[in-house]
Structure formats: structure tokens, C-alpha cells
Amino acid sequence: MDEIRIENLKIYAYHGVYAEENERGQDFYVNAVLYTETKRAGNEDALALSTDYGEVCHFINDFLKIHTFQLIETMAEKTAEQVLLHFPLIKELDLEIRKPQAPIALPFESVSVKIHRGWHKVYVALGSNMGDKKAYVEGAVQKIKKNEHNRNVKVSNLYETAPYGEVQDQDDFLNGVAEFETLYSPEELLEFLHELEQEAERVREIHWGPRTLDLDVIFYDKLVMDTEELTIPHADMHNREFVLKPLCDLNKKYRHPLIGKTVEEVLNEV
Numbered sequence: 001m002d003e004i005r006i007e008n009l010k011i012y013a014y015h016g017v018y019a020e021e022n023e024r025g026q027d028f029y030v031n032a033v034l035y036t037e038t039k040r041a042g043n044e045d046a047l048a049l050s051t052d053y054g055e056v057c058h059f060i061n062d063f064l065k066i067h068t069f070q071l072i073e074t075m076a077e078k079t080a081e082q083v084l085l086h087f088p089l090i091k092e093l094d095l096e097i098r099k100p101q102a103p104i105a106l107p108f109e110s111v112s113v114k115i116h117r118g119w120h121k122v123y124v125a126l127g128s129n130m131g132d133k134k135a136y137v138e139g140a141v142q143k144i145k146k147n148e149h150n151r152n153v154k155v156s157n158l159y160e161t162a163p164y165g166e167v168q169d170q171d172d173f174l175n176g177v178a179e180f181e182t183l184y185s186p187e188e189l190l191e192f193l194h195e196l197e198q199e200a201e202r203v204r205e206i207h208w209g210p211r212t213l214d215l216d217v218i219f220y221d222k223l224v225m226d227t228e229e230l231t232i233p234h235a236d237m238h239n240r241e242f243v244l245k246p247l248c249d250l251n252k253k254y255r256h257p258l259i260g261k262t263v264e265e266v267l268n269e270v
Contacts, residue, residue, distance in 0.1 A: 001091060002038040004053050007031050013064045015075055018103060022068055026101040028075075029110075030060055032083075033094040035118065051089045059086060072097050072113045080117040084183060085148060092118025119151070119181040120221050122189065123250070125234070125243050126155075126176045127214035128200075133174035134158065136213045140196050141178055147192070153180040156246030171210065177218065177246035186220050190230050193217070218243060222257045233258060238266050 009030040014022045034051060041050035063082055069075050080095045096114035104111070124144075128136040137158065145153045158176040182189055193215040200213035218234045225232050237243045238259060244267040247254065252264035259266065 001035045004034040004036060004038070004051060004056075005032070006034070006053060006057060009057055009060065011061050011064050013068075015064070015069050015072065016103070017070045021103070026099070028064065028072075029098040029100065030064075030079075031094075031096040031098070031114075032056070032060070034083075034087075034090045035092040035094075036089050051087050056083065056087060059083065072099050072111075076113045076115050077117075080115060081183060084117060084119065088151075092116065117183070119183060122180060122182055122220050123218040123247060123254075124178045124180075124189075124193065125214070125216040125218050125237070125246075126158075126178055127173050127216075127242075128212060129163070129171045129173040130210050130212045136200050137174055137176060140200070140213055140215060143196055143199075144178060144180060149183040149192075150180050151182075153178060154250055155179075156249035159242060159245060161242040173214075173242065175242040175246060177243065177250060179250045186217065186223065186225060186230055186232060189217060189220070216243075218247065219254065219257075224257055239270065241267065241270050244270060 009032075011028050011030060012025055013028055014025045015028070016022060016026070034053070034056065036051055038050055041047070060079055060083065063079055064075065067078070069078065076095050076097045079097070080093060083093060083095075084090055094114065094116050096112050098110045098112040100110040102108075102111045126137045126140060130136075141153065141155055144150050156177045158174050161173050161175050163173065184192060197213050197215055216234055217230065217232055218237050220232045223232050233256060234243070238256065244263055247263045248267055252262065254263050255261065256263070256266060
């Protein structure tokens with residue numbers, strides 16, 4: 001991916017743990033690498049097809065002057081988030097904030113925090129088999145769309161499917177898959193999805209049991225992870241036709257990072 005670089009943008013602002021830092025202010029320096037596509041803008045010599053780095057500089061300057069944070073970690077986190085939200089052509093960015101006047105009673109040149117943030121392509125399975133199933137699923141999709149940390153939401157067709165797992169004595173499910181980009185980390189995304197399930201009054205009493213709303217992270221970019229809270233790709237998705245079929249509606253050529261086969265190939269095997 002192409003890069004637009006901003007180096008040592010000097011901003012006088014009011015941030016710090018100590019009261020005197022918030023009162024008198026100090027110089028901060030911002031370095032940023034904006035990951036984007038510049039080829040079309042370069043070929044056509046059109047600023048409208050690129051990200052205006054001058055506008056980005058003024059945006060960062062204004063944001064850090066308007067707000068006050070105690071930690072440079074927070075300065076970096078909030079600034080990166082706002083840049084990604086306000087400049088849609090920026091896919092990812094490296095952001096470093098330096099504080100050369102930090103209150104350290106020792107000789108030093110500067111302290112800084114550097115982070116990498118960006119948009120991530122995710123696939124989330126949607127399911128319901130209680131009450132107004134369609135309303136529960138569509139309600140979750142609308143909340144995903146309304147959350148500013150998500151964008152470019154697409155939804156598969158919805159399919160009526162028989163219960164999967166050990167508990168067969170329950171109503172059929174309505175299943176689908178949502179594809180979208182998110183600023184959330186995997187753990188933050190899981191927390192957000194659990195909040196949506198709680199708002200739908202989901203009760204977790206019976207494993208494989210009936211539920212008003214079931215939301216599972218299937219893919220997160222090409223990430224492979226396995227923790228107590230979250231496994232990506234979803235550990236059993238390659239056995240579930242009710243996940244694979246709607247996934248094919250959205251991206252049948254998406255390749256499973258562990259199995260090495262496309263979603264379409266896995267579905268045909270199932």
C-alpha cells in the first residue's frame with residue numbers, strides 16, 4: 001500500500017498528568033504514515049482522488065488543541081481514531097506523538113508513543129430462533145451500521161435452517177452473515193457483539209440452546225488467534241452449512257487462512 005508521510009508536525013497543546021502541563025501547555029511533535037492508494041491520483045494529477053495531507057495536518061492540530069488528555073497514549077489513540085473516521089481513503093496509519101518537554105528530572109531528548117491502527121475486514125455470523133427472528137437479526141444489522149466504528153456493511157441472504165448441535169428440540173434458526181470493516185480490535189468487536197446480544201435479551205443457559213440473537217466472529221482479516229475468549233477463524237465454521245452458504249453470498253472466493261481452501265470449496269465438501 002502507498003504511503004503519505006507527515007514528519008514532525010509541531011503542535012502547542014495542553015496535555016499531561018500534572019495540572020501545570022494543562023495550564024501552561026507545551027510543544028508536541030506528530031509523525032504520521034498514512035496508508036492509502038495514490039496511483040489513480042498520481043496518474044490523473046487530481047487531489048480529489050487522494051488524501052489532502054494539509055487537511056490532515058490541520059485536522060490533527062485542531063483536534064489536539066481542542067481536547068485535553070492526561071496521557072500521550074490517549075492522545076495517540078483518540079487522534080488515530082478520528083483521522084481514520086474523517087478521511088475515508090486512509091486504510092491504516094502509523095501515528096507517533098513525541099513529548100520533548102515531558103516532566104522528567106533527568107537529561108533526555110524526547111519521549112513518545114507510536115501506534116498502528118486501521119480498518120479491518122470482518123465476517124460475522126447472524127442467527128436467531130426465538131420470537132421475531134427476522135426482527136432480531138435485522139435489528140442487530142442496523143446497530144452494526146449505526147456504530148461509527150463500522151463501515152461498508154453488507155448482509156447475505158437469510159436462510160431458515162434446522163438446529164445445529166446437541167439440542168435438536170427447538171425451533172429452526174434464521175441465519176445469515178454480515179461483512180463489514182471495523183476499527184475494533186478482535187476483543188473489542190467481541191465485546192460489542194455481546195452487547196448487541198444482551199440488548200436482545202439473550203440468555204446463555206443451555207449450550208446449543210435456543211437464543212434470540214447469536215453473533216459469532218467468523219473471519220477477521222486473515223488473523224489466526226486462539227484465546228479463552230475468542231478463536232479466529234471460528235473453530236467450527238467449516239462444518240456449518242448455515243455459515244458457509246451465506247458467506248458464499250458475500251465472498252465465495254475468500255480463502256480460509258488455516259484450511260487454505262475457499263469458502264465455496266469448503267461448502268461443496270460439506
